[in-house]
Amino acid sequence: MIDYPLLAFSAFSTIAILGSLMVIFKKNPVASAFALVAVFFSFAGLYALMSAHLVAALQILVYTGAIMVLFVFVIMLLNQDRPVEDFKSSSGIFKLLSGIAVSGFVFALVKVALLARSLTPRGDMTEEKISELGGNVKAIAESLFSDHVLQFEITSFLILAAIVATIALAKRKAHSGRGHS
Amino acid sequence: MSLLEPWMMLVVSMVIFGIGLLGLLIRKNLLVMLMCVELMLNGVNLSFVAFSKIHHSLDGHLAVLFVMTVAAAESAVGLGLVIALFRTLRTVDSDQIQILRD
Amino acid sequence: MMITLLVLLPLLGFFLNGFYHFSAQARKTEPSVVVAGVIGTIALFAAFALAVVAWLSLGKSGAWDVGIEERLFSWMKLGTLHVEFGYRLDRLSGIFTLVITGVGSLIHLYSIGYMENKGSARYFAYLNLFCFMMLNLVLGSSLPLVFLGWEGVGLASYLLIGFWSGEMANIMAAQKAFLMNRVGDLGLLFAMFIAFKFAGTLDLADLSSYSFKPEVATAFGLLIFLACTGKSAQIPLFTWLPDAMAGPTPVSALIHAATMVTSGIYLLARLNPVMGQSPTVLFVIAAVGAGTALMSAITACFQSDIKKVLAYSTISQLGFMFVACGVGSPETGVFHVMTHAFFKALLFLGAGSVIHALSGTQDIFKMGGLRSSLPLTFWTFTAGWAAILGLPPFSGFFSKDGILHESLVAAHGSRVIFAVLAFTAFLTAFYMTRLYILVFFGQSRLSEGVRKHVHESPIVMTLPLLFLGLAALAGGWFGAPVRFESGHHGGVGEVSPYLIMVISVFIAAAGAFLGYRKYFRSNHSEKTRDPFRVDEIYTVVFGRGTEMVASFCSRFIEEGVFQRILQFSGAAVDLGGNLFKTVQTGSAQGYLLMMVLAVVALVCGLIFGVHGYGN
Numbered sequence: 001m002i003d004y005p006l007l008a009f010s011a012f013s014t015i016a017i018l019g020s021l022m023v024i025f026k027k028n029p030v031a032s033a034f035a036l037v038a039v040f041f042s043f044a045g046l047y048a049l050m051s052a053h054l055v056a057a058l059q060i061l062v063y064t065g066a067i068m069v070l071f072v073f074v075i076m077l078l079n080q081d082r083p084v085e086d087f088k089s090s091s092g093i094f095k096l097l098s099g100i101a102v103s104g105f106v107f108a109l110v111k112v113a114l115l116a117r118s119l120t121p122r123g124d125m126t127e128e129k130i131s132e133l134g135g136n137v138k139a140i141a142e143s144l145f146s147d148h149v150l151q152f153e154i155t156s157f158l159i160l161a162a163i164v165a166t167i168a169l170a171k172r173k174a175h176s177g178r179g180h181s
Numbered sequence: 182m183s184l185l186e187p188w189m190m191l192v193v194s195m196v197i198f199g200i201g202l203l204g205l206l207i208r209k210n211l212l213v214m215l216m217c218v219e220l221m222l223n224g225v226n227l228s229f230v231a232f233s234k235i236h237h238s239l240d241g242h243l244a245v246l247f248v249m250t251v252a253a254a255e256s257a258v259g260l261g262l263v264i265a266l267f268r269t270l271r272t273v274d275s276d277q278i279q280i281l282r283d
Numbered sequence: 284m285m286i287t288l289l290v291l292l293p294l295l296g297f298f299l300n301g302f303y304h305f306s307a308q309a310r311k312t313e314p315s316v317v318v319a320g321v322i323g324t325i326a327l328f329a330a331f332a333l334a335v336v337a338w339l340s341l342g343k344s345g346a347w348d349v350g351i352e353e354r355l356f357s358w359m360k361l362g363t364l365h366v367e368f369g370y371r372l373d374r375l376s377g378i379f380t381l382v383i384t385g386v387g388s389l390i391h392l393y394s395i396g397y398m399e400n401k402g403s404a405r406y407f408a409y410l411n412l413f414c415f416m417m418l419n420l421v422l423g424s425s426l427p428l429v430f431l432g433w434e435g436v437g438l439a440s441y442l443l444i445g446f447w448s449g450e451m452a453n454i455m456a457a458q459k460a461f462l463m464n465r466v467g468d469l470g471l472l473f474a475m476f477i478a479f480k481f482a483g484t485l486d487l488a489d490l491s492s493y494s495f496k497p498e499v500a501t502a503f504g505l506l507i508f509l510a511c512t513g514k515s516a517q518i519p520l521f522t523w524l525p526d527a528m529a530g531p532t533p534v535s536a537l538i539h540a541a542t543m544v545t546s547g548i549y550l551l552a553r554l555n556p557v558m559g560q561s562p563t564v565l566f567v568i569a570a571v572g573a574g575t576a577l578m579s580a581i582t583a584c585f586q587s588d589i590k591k592v593l594a595y596s597t598i599s600q601l602g603f604m605f606v607a608c609g610v611g612s613p614e615t616g617v618f619h620v621m622t623h624a625f626f627k628a629l630l631f632l633g634a635g636s637v638i639h640a641l642s643g644t645q646d647i648f649k650m651g652g653l654r655s656s657l658p659l660t661f662w663t664f665t666a667g668w669a670a671i672l673g674l675p676p677f678s679g680f681f682s683k684d685g686i687l688h689e690s691l692v693a694a695h696g697s698r699v700i701f702a703v704l705a706f707t708a709f710l711t712a713f714y715m716t717r718l719y720i721l722v723f724f725g726q727s728r729l730s731e732g733v734r735k736h737v738h739e740s741p742i743v744m745t746l747p748l749l750f751l752g753l754a755a756l757a758g759g760w761f762g763a764p765v766r767f768e769s770g771h772h773g774g775v776g777e778v779s780p781y782l783i784m785v786i787s788v789f790i791a792a793a794g795a796f797l798g799y800r801k802y803f804r805s806n807h808s809e810k811t812r813d814p815f816r817v818d819e820i821y822t823v824v825f826g827r828g829t830e831m832v833a834s835f836c837s838r839f840i841e842e843g844v845f846q847r848i849l850q851f852s853g854a855a856v857d858l859g860g861n862l863f864k865t866v867q868t869g870s871a872q873g874y875l876l877m878m879v880l881a882v883v884a885l886v887c888g889l890i891f892g893v894h895g896y897g898n
Contacts, residue, residue: 003183003184003185004183005183005185006183006184006185009185009189009190013189013193016193016197017193017196017197017200020197020200020201020204020220021200023200023204023213023216023217023220024200024201024203024204024207024208024213024217024220029210029212029213029216032212032213032216033216036216036219036220039197039220039223040223043223043226043227046190046193046227047227047230049185049190050187050190050230050231050233050234052230052233052234052242052245054242055226055230055242055245055246058245058246058249059226059249062249062252062253063219063223063249063252066253067219067252067253067256070256070257070260071212071215071216071256071260074212074260074263074264075212077264078212078263078264078267078273094872094873094876095207097876097880098203098206098207098876098879099203101206101876101879101880101883102199102202102203102206102879103199104883104887105199105202105879105882105883105886106195106196106198106199108883108886108887108890109195109198109199109886110192110195110196111890112191112195112890113188113191113192113194113195113228114188114192116187116188116191116231116232116235117186117188119235119236121235121236121237122236122237122238123236123237123238123239123240124237125237125238125239126237130239136242139239140239140242140243140246143239143240143243144243144246148243151243151247155247155250155251158250158251158254159250159253159254161254162253162254162255162257162258163257165258165261166257166258166260166261167261169258169261169262169264169265170261170264170265202879205872205875206872206875206876206879207872209872275870275871275872276870276872278871279870
């Protein structure tokens with residue numbers, strides 16, 4: 001008997017980790033961007049494995065559909081004439097220290113993840129309860145628009161602010177030429 | 182029963198977070214650095230969902246929704262900044278953007 | 284609200300005169316001394332009238348614990364500390380209030396004649412402020428309010444001593460008085476701490492009935508006594524009072540003879556039950572009082588400045604009062620406060636009148652023969668002279684004789700103290716007669732320029748003299764009945780008060796005769812001397828001592844310790860700055876790396892670190 005969920009998890013997680021490594025080690029930003037798309041898709045799969053269907057759908061819509069497109073557009077827009085001196089410019093000791101720091105960090109975090117095995121459930125939203133309520137999406141929607149409606153509204157302000165900021169930043173000033181701002 | 186357990190998801194999320202952090206540390210291209218930030222945010226999102234699963238609660242999902250909104254706003258503003266910087270300094274190399282130091 | 288009104292009237296006068304001063308200044312004119320003086324005098328005279336009414340309302344019982352209490356508001360509420368802002372008038376504070384307002388209003392009146400227009404509104408404002416603070420001191424129902432008044436009179440005294448701030452000496456005298464008083468005030472402050480710590484209350488009535496542990500009572504008593512030595516000019520804090528004579532003469536009469544300097548006696552009498560709990564404290568009070576009385580009486584014999592003689596005489600008389608408190612008979616001391624206020628104010632005002640007539644001359648060897656040219660001053664001064672000598676039936680006779688008697692028969696009296704006081708009384712008679720004779724009798728030694736302008740003082744000045752003369756003559760009869768009916772036990776046993784009377788009159792007569800023999804025909808001049816050289820000793824001990832400590836500090840502590848610490852810390856900062864400068868690369872990723880390393884350290888600490896920290 002094949003353990004399909006475990007198999008799917010192994011596939012998705014492998015793609016995610018390899019993709020992330022490609023994101024940070026590919027010299028060409030376009031390659032990085034496409035590796036990132038793969039990572040986002042595999043994350044959607046992982047969410048689906050945990051029956052977080054709404055999050056999985058939003059992952060594809062928001063990250064792959066909106067954010068990645070934004071990245072690719074910007075890469076094309078900039079059209080760098082000089083490639084960034086990416087891996088050569090930082091010193092060996094800096095790379096070493098970064099490696100040590102990050103591995104220490106990951107080690108500590110994984111330790112936390114392993115501690116999570118002994119956690120006992122605190123809430124009452126079991127699979128059965130969720131399907132009783134009418135599914136994952138309905139349950140989240142009810143919670144979002146009742147208990148968390150204030151945060152939801154605040155988020156809308158955040159997005160408005162981001163829109164204004166982006167336009168203000170990206171808009172070329174009418175009177176000043178390139179190189180001045 | 183499947184052998185798949187939420188803590189495995191946690192481990193993956195932490196590893197992705199770590200990779201994102203490493204990228205942020207070693208890459209000089211501002212665009213790639215922003216991508217690494219997205220990676221880190223995704224790692225955190227995954228752990229939110231995993232903890233949500235462990236605790237039988239939907240609050241983690243809600244948190245993910247908010248993180249996604251913030252991430253969208255952040256990348257929009259971040260990319261806007263990158264464009265503005267590129268326009269002024271003709272570079273996206275973070276080591277060459279040191280005007281505040283002098 | 285009678286007592287509150289009584290206290291607030293001088294404050295009103297203070298504000299009115301202050302306003303008058305500033306408005307005159309704004310109009311670039313000098314305020315009129317008559318207007319300012321009338322404001323001040325009326326404010327105080329109204330207060331005196333209220334005080335008389337309040338005193339009469341106490342009834343005739345004569346009991347010391349009957350009083351009118353007026354609580355105004357809750358002043359401080361901190362934890363267990365409750366301080367009410369309120370006034371309380373009983374026999375003790377009543378006597379002081381009557382003296383302050385009564386003598387005070389006479390002196391205000393006198394000042395109208397004595398002062399010039401220049402700055403007079405300021406002068407009367409200060410004088411009213413002083414009276415307000417002094418009334419707070421004696422009427423306040425709790426120690427903090429007494430302390431407010433205590434500091435307030437110190438301030439007013441400082442302002443008035445240095446009133447003629449054109450001369451450096453006056454300013455120095457004011458500073459000296461202020462600083463020496465601060466030493467004593469520290470005692471009062473610490474006494475308040477002790478009272479709060481051990482008795483839990485600062486209310487005077489509660490405090491008086493509280494019984495302390497013996498050693499606490501001793502500490503409390505000694506601290507209170509330290510405060511009193513400062514304010515009432517006793518050993519070791521008395522040298523400011525002769526210098527305080529730099530102020531205008533009415534100020535010397537009011538503050539530095541009649542009222543402020545007696546506030547120490549008030550405090551001792553008020554807290555007498557607590558003082559009585561410690562024989563050590565009583566002994567110290569009596570010993571210091573007797574020592575001060577003798578020492579300053581000796582010094583007074585060598586002074587040639589008319590005001591300085593009176594100043595030392597004041598210190599000496601205050602010593603008498605302290606002895607009365609120390610031997611356990613504060614009511615006699617308070618009685619002497621009253622009579623002393625009358626005759627010493629009279630003497631000072633008389634001296635002021637003389638000085639005024641002689642255009643500022645203060646040296647008694649440059650006076651003489653003024654009897655005929657200043658008749659009113661002469662006769663009133665005679666009354667003061669007789670009173671301080673203790674000649675019957677003048678007021679000083681009853682009170683001084685009372686203290687002599689008590690020093691022998693009261694609970695803590697002794698023969699030694701009696702002998703010291705008796706000798707002091709002899710000296711008092713001697714130096715007062717010396718002053719009296721040199722000023723009013725014999726050949727005139729005035730310089731030509733002065734002689735032409737000698738004139739009797741105006742009516743506003745002689746009127747207070749007449750009133751005070753009457754008080755000095757008759758003031759003793761108020762307390763006389765109390766004197767003779769009270770029976771005391773202890774000390775050296777029963778001694779007939781009549782015997783003491785005879786002895787003290789004889790002593791006074793002997794002193795006066797000696798003074799008469801020595802100075803009546805003599806024409807030679809004496810130089811002012813301070814036989815004890817207290818100021819020089821203080822200068823050497825505290826001045827040089829401080830200098831030595833300071834030079835030690837500057838040489839060893841400053842250069843050796845602080846400078847090195849500073850140099851070291853400077854070098855450390857320099858080193859650290861250079862060290863951390865290398866970190867400030869300007870590279871965002873460098874900073875990020877540091878942040879990550881720190882977070883890793885923190886997270887590892889949380890996970891592997893202290894138990895109960897990471898969970």
